[in-house]
Amino acid sequence: xxxxxxxxxxxxxxxxxxxxxxxxxxxxxxxxxxxxxxxxxxxxxxxxxxxxxxxxxxxxxxxxxxxxxxxxxxxxxxxxxxxxxxxxxxxxxxxxxxxxxxxxxxxxxxxxxxxxxxxxxxxxxxxxxxxxxxxxxxxxxxxxxxxxxxxxxxxxxxxxxxxxxxxxxxxxxxxxxxxxxxxxxxxxxxxxxxxxxxxxxxxxxxxxxxxxxxxxxxxxxxxxxxxxxxxxxxxxxxxxxxxxxxx
Numbered sequence: 001x002x003x004x005x006x007x008x009x010x011x012x013x014x015x016x017x018x019x020x021x022x023x024x025x026x027x028x029x030x031x032x033x034x035x036x037x038x039x040x041x042x043x044x045x046x047x048x049x050x051x052x053x054x055x056x057x058x059x060x061x062x063x064x065x066x067x068x069x070x071x072x073x074x075x076x077x078x079x080x081x082x083x084x085x086x087x088x089x090x091x092x093x094x095x096x097x098x099x100x101x102x103x104x105x106x107x108x109x110x111x112x113x114x115x116x117x118x119x120x121x122x123x124x125x126x127x128x129x130x131x132x133x134x135x136x137x138x139x140x141x142x143x144x145x146x147x148x149x150x151x152x153x154x155x156x157x158x159x160x161x162x163x164x165x166x167x168x169x170x171x172x173x174x175x176x177x178x179x180x181x182x183x184x185x186x187x188x189x190x191x192x193x194x195x196x197x198x199x200x201x202x203x204x205x206x207x208x209x210x211x212x213x214x215x216x217x218x219x220x221x222x223x224x225x226x227x228x229x230x231x232x233x234x235x236x237x238x239x240x241x242x243x244x245x246x247x
Contacts, residue, residue, distance in 0.1 A: 033068050034117040035059070037075040039124045040082050041100065047195060048125045048171055051221040055125065055173065055192065058227040066239050071117060081107055105182030112180060119185070122176040130170035130194065134163055140172045141233040142191035144226065149199045149215055168214065169195040175234040190233025193226055
């Protein structure tokens with residue numbers, strides 16, 4: 001455990017892209033945030049892994065826009081400390097009944113031995129089914145129009161008055177906010193993007209109803225305003241939402 005703690009002590013640093021740059025901005029209350037890497041406590045869905053750096057970058061930009069000082073820790077050491085925290089709390093009075101909140105408190109207290117911070121944010125990316133009504137998907141505080149792909153191989157057209165309904169896979173950000181003692185301040189999630197478009201298939205016969213299928217998007221997380229809206233939803237009311245505008 002001592003070796004792990006020392007490694008974390010060296011790897012905690014500012015969360016800016018240049019390793020030695022201090023992330024300190026004016027314009028808000030002085031608050032130092034330690035951001036854990038994505039999905040320390042849960043496995044990252046493979047569909048989101050490639051796009052996660054884009055969300056991470058936007059999360060940091062959003063926090064900096066609030067005037068916060070940011071620190072982070074490597075995934076390897078955060079994960080190692082998390083597993084150690086789970087073992088510790090399950091060896092205690094609660095035993096197998098010990099849960100996320102218990103382990104998170106131990107983790108934060110361990111991190112506090114090596115770095116100063118006011119608050120810890122534990123973010124995770126996950127996938128859920130978003131219900132579609134009238135070509136609009138709604139989940140985790142956001143609405144997204146369902147994009148229809150009509151120009152692919154064998155694609156047909158879709159009448160303007162055709163309604164779409166069902167469930168579509170969607171990405172969300174889950175964020176747990178903890179104080180410096182490891183006590184949970186809030187837990188929330190915000191919707192980010194749909195993982196799919198709707199593809200219109202060629203009609204089997206003239207006049208027949210079109211059929212549809214989901215097609216995986218290749219531009220996931222390209223819309224910064226959508227990311228910013230979902231991040232704001234996951235962090236409010238701890239941080240008040242900022243105007244949705246790209247830089």
